[in-house]
Amino acid sequence: xxxxxxxxxxxxxxxxxxxxxxxxxxxxxxxxxxxxxxxxxxxxxxxxxxxxxxxxxxxxxxxxxxxxxxxxxxxxxxxxxxxxxxxxxxxxxxxxxxxxxxxxxxxxxxxxxxxxxxxxxxxxxxxxxxxxxxxxxxxxxxxxxxxxxxxxxxxxxxxxxxxxxxxxxxxxxxxxxxxxxxxxxxxxxxxxxxxxxxxxxxxxxxxxxxxxxxxxxxxxxxxxxxxxxxxxxxxxxxxxxxxxxxxxxxxxxxxxxxxxxxxxxxxxxxxxxxxxxxxxxxxxxxxxxxxxxxxxxxxxxxxxxxxxxxxxxxxxxxxxxxxxxxxxxxxxxxxxxxxxxxxxxxxxxxxxxxxxxxxxxxxxxxxxxxxxxxxxxxxxxxxxxxxxxxxxxxxxxxxxxxxxxxxxxxx
Amino acid sequence: xxxxxxxxxxxxxxxxxxxxxxxxxxxxxxxxxxxxxxxxxxxxxxxxxxxxxxxxxxxxxxxxxxxxxxxxxxxxxxxxxxxxxxxxxxxxxxxxxxxxxxxxxxxxxxxxxxxxxxxxxxxxxxxxxxxxxxxxxxxxxxxxxxxxxxxxxxxxxxxxxxxxxxxxxxxxxxxxxxxxxxxxxxxxxxxxxxxxxxxxxxxxxxxxxxxxxxxxxxxxxxxxxxxxxxxxxxxxxxxxxxxxxxxxxxxxxxxxxxxxxxxxxxxxxxxxxxxxxxxxxxxxxxxxxxxxxxxxxxxxxxxxxxxxxxxxxxxxxxxxxxxxxxxxxxxxxxxxxxxxxxxxxxxxxxxxxxxxxxxxxxxxxxxxxxxxxxxxxxxxxxxxxxxxxxxxxxxxxxxxxxxxxxxxxxxxxxxxxxxxx
Numbered sequence: 106x107x108x109x110x111x112x113x114x115x116x117x118x119x120x121x122x123x124x125x126x127x128x129x130x131x132x133x134x135x136x137x138x139x140x141x142x143x144x145x146x147x148x149x150x151x152x153x154x155x156x157x158x159x160x161x162x163x164x165x166x167x168x169x170x171x172x173x174x175x176x177x178x179x180x181x182x183x184x185x186x187x188x189x190x191x192x193x194x195x196x197x198x199x200x201x202x203x204x205x206x207x208x209x210x211x212x213x214x215x216x217x218x219x220x221x222x223x224x225x226x227x228x229x230x231x232x233x234x235x236x237x238x239x240x241x242x243x244x245x246x247x248x249x250x251x252x253x254x255x256x257x258x259x260x261x262x263x264x265x266x267x268x269x270x271x272x273x274x275x276x277x278x279x280x281x282x283x284x285x286x287x288x289x290x291x292x293x294x295x296x297x298x299x300x301x302x303x304x305x306x307x308x309x310x311x312x313x314x315x316x317x318x319x320x321x322x323x324x325x326x327x328x329x330x331x332x333x334x335x336x337x338x339x340x341x342x343x344x345x346x347x348x349x350x351x352x353x354x355x356x357x358x359x360x361x362x363x364x365x366x367x368x369x370x371x372x373x374x375x376x377x378x379x380x381x382x383x384x385x386x387x388x389x390x391x392x393x394x395x396x397x398x399x400x401x402x403x404x405x406x407x408x409x410x411x412x413x414x415x416x417x418x419x420x421x422x423x424x425x426x427x428x429x430x431x432x433x434x435x436x437x438x439x440x441x442x443x444x445x446x447x448x449x450x451x452x453x454x455x456x457x458x459x460x461x462x463x464x465x466x467x468x469x470x471x472x473x474x475x476x477x478x479x480x481x482x483x484x485x486x487x488x489x490x491x492x493x494x495x496x497x498x499x500x501x502x503x504x505x506x507x508x509x510x511x512x513x514x515x516x
Numbered sequence: 517x518x519x520x521x522x523x524x525x526x527x528x529x530x531x532x533x534x535x536x537x538x539x540x541x542x543x544x545x546x547x548x549x550x551x552x553x554x555x556x557x558x559x560x561x562x563x564x565x566x567x568x569x570x571x572x573x574x575x576x577x578x579x580x581x582x583x584x585x586x587x588x589x590x591x592x593x594x595x596x597x598x599x600x601x602x603x604x605x606x607x608x609x610x611x612x613x614x615x616x617x618x619x620x621x622x623x624x625x626x627x628x629x630x631x632x633x634x635x636x637x638x639x640x641x642x643x644x645x646x647x648x649x650x651x652x653x654x655x656x657x658x659x660x661x662x663x664x665x666x667x668x669x670x671x672x673x674x675x676x677x678x679x680x681x682x683x684x685x686x687x688x689x690x691x692x693x694x695x696x697x698x699x700x701x702x703x704x705x706x707x708x709x710x711x712x713x714x715x716x717x718x719x720x721x722x723x724x725x726x727x728x729x730x731x732x733x734x735x736x737x738x739x740x741x742x743x744x745x746x747x748x749x750x751x752x753x754x755x756x757x758x759x760x761x762x763x764x765x766x767x768x769x770x771x772x773x774x775x776x777x778x779x780x781x782x783x784x785x786x787x788x789x790x791x792x793x794x795x796x797x798x799x800x801x802x803x804x805x806x807x808x809x810x811x812x813x814x815x816x817x818x819x820x821x822x823x824x825x826x827x828x829x830x831x832x833x834x835x836x837x838x839x840x841x842x843x844x845x846x847x848x849x850x851x852x853x854x855x856x857x858x859x860x861x862x863x864x865x866x867x868x869x870x871x872x873x874x875x876x877x878x879x880x881x882x883x884x885x886x887x888x889x890x891x892x893x894x895x896x897x898x899x900x901x902x903x904x905x906x907x908x909x910x911x912x913x914x915x916x917x918x919x920x921x922x923x924x925x926x927x928x929x930x931x932x933x934x935x936x937x
Contacts, residue, residue: 126656131753132908133655170594175549175579182544185582185592185653192656193592216575219556226556233559240565260620379615 119205121198125151128192138186138194138202140209147209149186151194164188174203174213177221241381246408249377250307256372258313261332264371268330273320280319282339290337291317293352294359302426305419307368315363325441329362331371341441348440350433357420357434357504364419370412377408417500418512425507435504442497536904537587543896545583547886553579554885570600577651584896586654587907594658595651638672639665645746654752655907662756663749671741674734681734685727692719733767740766747848758855760847769839777832784828788821827873834869838862845899853904860898868894 119140124133139150139161146166153159170187174180180199188194196202218225280287294317313333325340337359345354365371424431557572574597581591617625642665649659663671740763750757842858849855872887 128656128658130908131655131657172582173575173578175545175553175582179546179549181582183585183588183590185590187592187594187653189594193653195589195655216556216560216571219559220552226552226559229556229559229563233562236563257620263621379619 119201119208120152121196121202121205123151123186123197124195125153125188126192126195128190133195136194138196140205140211142210147206147211149188149194162191164191171206171211173217174221245377245381246373246411248380249373252376252380253369253372254308256369256376258311258332261313261369261372265330265332265334269318269334269336277320277322277336280321280339282319282342286342287319290319290342290352290355293356294335297356297360297423297427298363300427301363301367301423305367305422311367311369313366315366317359325444327358327362329365329371331366331369333366335359335362335366341437344441344444345433345437348436350437350440353424353429354433354437356429357424357431358437360420360423361416361434363423364416365412367419368412368415370416374408374412413500414511417504421504421507421512431507432505435501438497438504439501442501536902537906539587539901539903539907541896541899541901542585543583543893544585545579545889545893547889550579550889551885567604570604571597574600580892581652587901587903589655589907592653593651594653595647634675637675638668641672641742642668649750657753660751661746661749662751663745667745667749671745672738674738674741677737678731678734681727681730685723688723689720692723693717732770736766736770737763743844747844752850755851755853758849758851761843765843766840769836769843772839773832773836776835777829780828780831784824788817788824792817827870830873831866831870834866835862837869838865841895841898853909855902857900857902858898859900860895865891865894 120137121140123136123138125136126133135154137152137154139152140147141150141163143166148166149164149169150161151164152161168189170189172181172184172186180203182197182199184196184199184202186194186196213221215225215229219229220226294315298315315333315335318334318336319339320336321339323338323340325338325344327335327337327341329335337355341358342355345352420434421431424434553575557568557575560568561572574593574595577593577595581593584591614626614629617629642661642663645663646661649661652659740761744759744761747757747759838860839862842860842862845856845858845860868890872883872890875883876887
């Protein structure tokens with residue numbers, strides 16, 4: 106039974122000895138297997154050795170589960186061919202079987218070619234790397250931008266009110282700015298909102314109610330919550346005053362924040378993280394959690410930088426539309442950044458340890474990029490203005506000049 | 517325990533008239549080859565944005581099955597690709613629907629999803645097992661899982677018992693201390709945690725501990741029920757599975773696992789304490805010069821501590837797996853025809869798992885295929901099949917069997933039930 110005689114009356118073609126299990130019992134029937142070339146792929150014929158001369162049972166190509174070759178050099182000890190309801194076929198002469206298959210015109214699948222041939226594997230690896238890069242660079246942001254169209258404004262406002270309530274319990278205090286000063290800034294803010302050029306709308310039909318609130322705490326800062334709430338800290342107003350800058354600087358910053366809202370950056374970030382985590386999880390989940398989380402974190406950082414640039418462009422466009430200068434805003438940005446640097450130098454020791462802690466806890470970093478707009482305190486005092494620190498000088502210069510290279514030209 | 521059966525090992529028992537052959541199970545795959553299988557799967561999965569997953573699962577299963585030789589004949593994984601793809605697509609749609617419901621705050625839909633998931637959990641398990649056994653063939657004979665849905669749900673009673681236990685605990689607390697239960701409710705309702713924590717009396721603590729204990733016992737019972745049902749209702753041809761372990765055996769394994777875990781935690785904590793003591797001395801010496809360094813040392817020590825606690829549970833998990841594997845494969849068989857013997861060495865398996873864990877972490881996951889092969893090999897090759905009267909006498913009583921749908925498998929995959937292992 107284990108070694109079927111190979112000298113039986115041999116029909117033409119290459120014949121491979123095998124054992125056929127018909128699915129009705131575990132008893133084997135010695136057979137010779139013939140492979141015939143057909144247009145779709147080889148067909149398989151079983152010649153039972155117990156009845157020499159009997160008509161062979163023929164299986165067309167599509168009715169056989171062809172086993173994959175796993176290695177070119179080391180043939181499997183024994184392969185099993187799936188004959189569906191007709192049972193299975195065991196073959197010991199594995200090398201001979203694969204040779205006969207190739208001779209009968211079998212075309213291995215892509216997976217099998219990658220499995221057995223290094224050049225194919227390397228080629229597909231290159232394509233995968235390029236594909237992943239493109240997906241990561243263009244695919245995800247595009248998908249997030251499109252998906253965001255389906256997120257209702259009511260969701261954004263409810264998230265925003267929750268976040269603001271949480272922050273009011275935490276780092277934020279009521280503003281100490283005089284009422285008339287607040288009213289004046291609010292009036293200018295409202296004028297700016299009224300005059301928003303419609304061609305800047307990325308999301309047609311998205312009409313949030315823009316409101317300006319004042320708080321103290323969190324240093325010199327301003328941030329936007331999804332759904333239209335813009336918060337400005339007393340520190341920012343004081344910083345502008347200290348540098349002798351006009352209110353145009355503050356209005357510029359507010360225009361930048363309005364840009365975050367109009368472009369729905371928070372929502373896009375949330376959706377992006379979702380898309381990315383799903384994509385990366387599906388694609389890389391089997392490699393390791395570390396790699397896929399790392400990829401998400403890096404992308405999150407890259408996107409947040411892009412969002413800052415987009416908001417800058419928005420601010421430049423709005424300000425020029427309203428015939429206001431953007432230079433004061435650039436100066437304010439630089440001034441705050443310098444103050445930050447000085448403070449940092451003063452507290453170098455503490456900062457160094459904090460940075461090290463941050464670097465050794467990537468999970469924490471990822472959390473803060475995911476929920477960036479929700480927890481500005483996690484990234485230091487001035488994230489929403491200066492979240493991409495190394496770029497600040499460049500950004501400020503662009504704002505001072507009133508135009509930026511990366512901004513799309515608008516008719 | 518049962519002499520008639522346990523005597524069928526190396527020295528054939530005299531009360532068996534026919535001769536008994538021993539067939540050690542073999543695994544002929546290799547880590548390098550499976551690495552290729554895996555990397556090909558990863559690449560194609562990336563290129564198809566994840567939709568290669570069902571094909572990848574099938575290739576993986578076919579690699580492991582095809583290299584597992586039982587009495588000289590490889591196992592065969594015969595699931596139809598089309599059904600696996602359909603199952604996967606359905607799973608993706610369910611996941612997307614659930615995520616949309618969660619992210620848009622539709623609480624009713626979310627609770628419905630969760631409730632349906634809980635009620636359907638036994639059904640999912642059952643269909644996964646049907647799929648798995650129904651897709652396995654050996655010497656042309658299909659395995660079968662013949663349990664009825666009623667049997668599956670009856671075997672799942674511990675799931676519902678756990679729910680009852682916690683309802684009981686809640687009402688017990690309300691009875692013992694009405695104001696605490698009120699406070700608990702308040703606590704649950706108010707996320708900010710401003711409600712006062714209820715004063716915990718000894719009785720309440722006792723009740724909670726009792727609830728936990730009962731839950732653990734129910735969980736072990738569930739594992740026992742499922743494993744025994746799987747074996748007893750597994751069928752190869754006309755022969756069905758035989759099962760000897762009792763519930764107590766499972767409890768013993770779990771108790772031993774807890775002991776191993778505690779041992780490692782104590783050991784690692786002691787090691788950490790010594791290390792920390794050393795570094796305190798070190799820091800005391802350096803304090804004047806490098807004040808900042810202290811924070812670094814603390815940060816590193818903290819992260820290392822968390823990491824070590826994760827590692828501390830790894831030996832216990834490996835230990836449980838090895839003991840369960842022995843318990844199963846030393847005590848099951850196929851009616852009066854065949855039985856299995858298992859010689860897995862627990863210590864060796866735990867060491868292998870620890871080694872693999874370290875190498876996998878060091879290589880950012882690239883060692884995983886090698887780890888998987890080495891663990892699978894050690895388990896498979898520890899098992900010997902003893903067959904009475906030759907392996908070619910099993911008759912296929914069942915005739916045609918309809919193919920199982922792949923959704924059960926896809927859901928089981930999502931739930932972390934691995935096809936291999």
